[in-house]
């Protein structure tokens with residue numbers, strides 16, 4: 001398929017760089033570092049795989065991994081200015097941006113989001129998981145009341161927020177002691193992000209802001225499988241202990257989430273999310289440079305779905321969600 005829009009594609013800007021678990025092979029890491037910051041190499045890869053446009057986003061943990069609020073606010077601005085100048089202004093037909101913000105200071109996060117969207121034309125925001133705070137034992141999640149000024153601005157600007165994975169907080173890693181190789185994208189990413197999304201759903205955030213849309217990568221971090229089970233069991237519980245949500249948890253997945261194909265070249269999984277949510281809420285993504293566009297595109301362009309669905313997932317849904325004029 002030509003003219004695809006890929007929605008989870010990352011860059012790095014020193015000193016912010018990709019944090020892994022040191023379990024990756026040297027040759028893989030060297031290739032990632034080379035491709036993270038090279039826009040021409042990115043365009044070559046997009047051209048070779050029928051990808052017309054991507055709103056680039058900062059690699060994990062990005063701004064969320066900077067515990068000092070002032071440093072985090074400054075770095076978010078620097079990153080957004082860099083995306084605007086190096087990607088969006090240089091290649092406006094190929095690159096857009098998902099803004100980085102510092103939730104360490106939610107008012108500043110709202111102001112930076114407003115600046116990025118209104119003055120520079122960013123089409124959304126990316127949050128790389130929980131936010132590191134001055135007290136390292138207390139990570140900040142997006143369901144916290146502390147984040148309210150950020151959500152008010154998201155609702156006012158009417159832009160989607162991509163909730164991207166990061167390596168789970170150190171308090172969560174004991175269960176995988178001895179298996180550090182799966183802390184990150186092989187396993188821990190999905191669990192951490194799914195639980196973060198569950199916190200947002202259960203908190204009633206989407207009853208308060210019913211039009212807010214969250215994008216999840218990796219075909220929804222398995223939530224289409226796990227949320228129906230949650231609802232099945234919560235039937236027998238009193239209202240305490242699982243937040244103030246008004247609807248069953250899985251219902252919010254259909255009303256407030258978009259799921260992308262990043263890093264998952266699996267037709268049965270795609271079919272599952274198409275059945276559980278709506279094809280209108282599925283987006284194409286690769287997860288460059290951590291994934292190869294040839295692998296994800298090669299699968300997506302030929303997987304057994306209708307051509308109409310392929311056009312929706314590969315392009316039309318992203319045009320609508322990010323309000324892209326092209």
Ligand code: ZN
Pocket residue numbers: 008010164217262287
């Ligand atoms: Zn990613």
